[in-house]
Amino acid sequence: MDDFNLQFANHPKLEQLKQFILEHGTYAELKKGEQFSTQDKVNRRGAYIENGMFRYTRADERGNIHIVGYTFSGEFTGSLCTLIQPDRPSLVTIEAVRDTRIYHIPYSKLEEFFAANAETMQLKCTLVEQSYLLMYHRLMDIYCKTPAELYLDLLDRCPDIQAYITLKEIASFLGVTPETISRIRRKLEK
Structure with a gap:
């Protein structure tokens, strides 16, 4: 699943x-640290990331923050839930991990673009399909790959990610403890 x-x-x-x-x-x-979207609030815009990185977090009922995803330069970001159902609140908070340059656009403008003709409507279908595949692959990886493999995949996607996020954040994203990430790093250094 590299890249x-x-x-x-x-x-x-x-x-x-x-x-x-x-x-x-x-x-x-x-x-x-600036937020592009906030959990439980309707986010009415999407964006193309020219340069930078976003972290997707979700707070649970106990107030614990879980890192559930990242997007990087050259990728799209936004609330897929709101794009599909306009009044649906975002399931996640999307926050800049570092200074980030984007081009954002209201979903209403995107909907006008998608509705223009059959070709552009197909683009919306492709966007939703690709988003689904991304999430499905991530789910399969969580179940089928070791923490070390998940960590290496993350480094393949963004080799300099360790310069921007903490060991604790990486552990949260991978669903392991910070100690597990430390052990993986030590093994990789050998």
């Missing part, structure tokens, strides 16, 4: 969507 997110974002059919967002979206620079 699956990048393959998803660079899907040939999605190039037209990327170009539409670059041409009709609004350029913005988000500072490290």
Whole structure:
């Protein structure tokens, strides 16, 4: 699954969507820690990440924060739930891990673009299909790969990720303890 997110974002059919967002979206620079979307609030926009990184987190009923995903330069970000059902709140908070440059666009403008013709409607289908495949692959990886394999996959996707996030965050994302990540790192150094 190396670079699956990048393959998803660079899907040939999605190039037209990327170009539409670059041409009709609004350029913005988000500072490290700034939120693009907030859990349980309706997020009415999506974005193309020109340069940077976002962390997806979800707070559980006890107030514990879980890191459930990342998106990187050259990828799309936003609340798929809201894109599919306009009044549905976001399931996650999307926060800049470092200073990040994006082009964001209201979902209403995207819907107008998608509704223009059969070809652009197919782009929405492709976007949803690719998002589903991304999530399905992630689920399969959680069940079928070792923590070491998951850690290596993360490093393959973003080799410099350790410069931006803590060991505790990596552990949360992979569903293991920080001690497990420390052991994996020590083994890799040998």
